[in-house]
Amino acid sequence: MKHISILALKDATITSIDSSYQILNRVNDFLRYQGRTPFYSVEIVGLEKNIQLDHGLYSIHVKHTISDIKKTDLIVIPLLCGDFAKALKTNEGYADWLISQYHNGAEIVSLCVGSFFLASTGLLKNKKCAIHWAARNDFQVMFPDVHLIDDTIITDESGIYTCGGGYSYLNLLLYVIEKHLGREMSVLASKMFEIDIERKSQNPFMIFMGQKKHGDKEVLSSQEWIENNPTETFTVDEICTKMAVGRRTFERRFKKCTGNSVAEYIQRVKVEYTKKQLESGRKTVNEIIYDVGYNNIDAFRKVFKKHTDLSPIDYRRKYSA
Structure with missing residues (x-):
């Protein structure tokens, strides 16, 4: 016993x-x-x-x-x-x-x-x-x-x-x-x-919230800009130019502060935006995927499933009104 x-x-x-x-x-x-x-x-x-x-x-x-x-x-x-x-x-x-x-x-x-x-x-x-x-x-x-x-x-x-x-x-x-x-x-x-x-x-329950208790002003500004523009298409180089920092150093700082690479962070923000649209919006899955800047539907579906364990359609069935 x-x-x-x-x-x-x-x-x-x-x-x-x-x-x-x-x-x-x-x-x-x-x-x-x-x-x-x-x-x-x-x-x-x-x-x-x-x-x-x-x-x-x-x-x-x-x-x-x-x-x-x-x-x-x-x-x-x-x-x-x-x-x-x-x-x-x-x-x-x-x-x-x-x-x-x-x-x-x-x-x-x-x-x-x-x-x-x-x-x-x-x-x-x-x-x-x-x-x-x-x-x-x-x-x-x-x-x-x-x-x-x-x-x-x-x-x-x-x-x-x-x-x-x-x-x-x-x-x-x-x-x-x-x-x-x-x-x-x-x-x-x-x-x-x-x-x-x-x-x-x-994963199906998670709401992405970026780590922001780090004190790096440029990283924080880039996080906020990414989060405020989930439907925009931009590259890591464009973000570095906007922040006036070198890419190699900035990517190292970003990863250390947030636990994600810049590209991963962009992905997660777009997935979170998509989840909200699937929960409450009336657009089709493909329309939402195009809205977040992906032209390759299958590629985004793989990204979405990686972070939620569900396909966009299954996510909508599970959480939409």
Whole structure:
């Protein structure tokens, strides 16, 4: 039997704590129905017996504090809400215990932006991490030594599991259940809780927001100009001329500041504009593609699918009114 410690972090969301508790306990019920022994011993633990959550909106009473837990097998870090820097400071009392338990063999399951707290302990240094697309830029600024992953919602490295994107933590819990108890139990949990087990990527949900907390005035001006002209056709050289900077140096600065090359940034802005047109406009897909400056319809469809995992037609079916 694995002992699970779900951390009642201050300013965590009650839903992520309770969902983890309910799903893992329900798996024990499934095992009982099959005449098998329960696998998880699940409890919620905190720094104190009574913890305020979600800025005092909820309070939770726990049976044990972390000081009572000398050995645990798996630690669940819930989602945090609000000011991340403040939340890290508020919860720093958990850090030493978390680090000690990890080095003593405990696995760590970090739910979405709970990874801000995990990264603050240093345990994610030079490791892969998935994070919610809307928090990516802030996370990169705070933890530049963590390797952020874009193309999947789940990472699994050295006994640490992370996920990106709101309620995708439900998929992460299914993933962990599958590792512990096999595919059949994971599928059963998926069916019972009606969780789409095949969701693998954040791309269909992502809204592109360029990294702008960098202080480079020319790069920032070029970002704003690109974003304000999504239907214009221009080259990287034309942008460099407009900014009065040399191409080689500027491209290096742009990549360092934004995480994208200039050409990639232009692509992503045009894809984001196209998404909005597909959601609310009446033009055909081909008309929209021509509007954003592409003459090669197939080439743009490939670019669009690269960033959304959907064709323009499928995107319209999914998100239009």
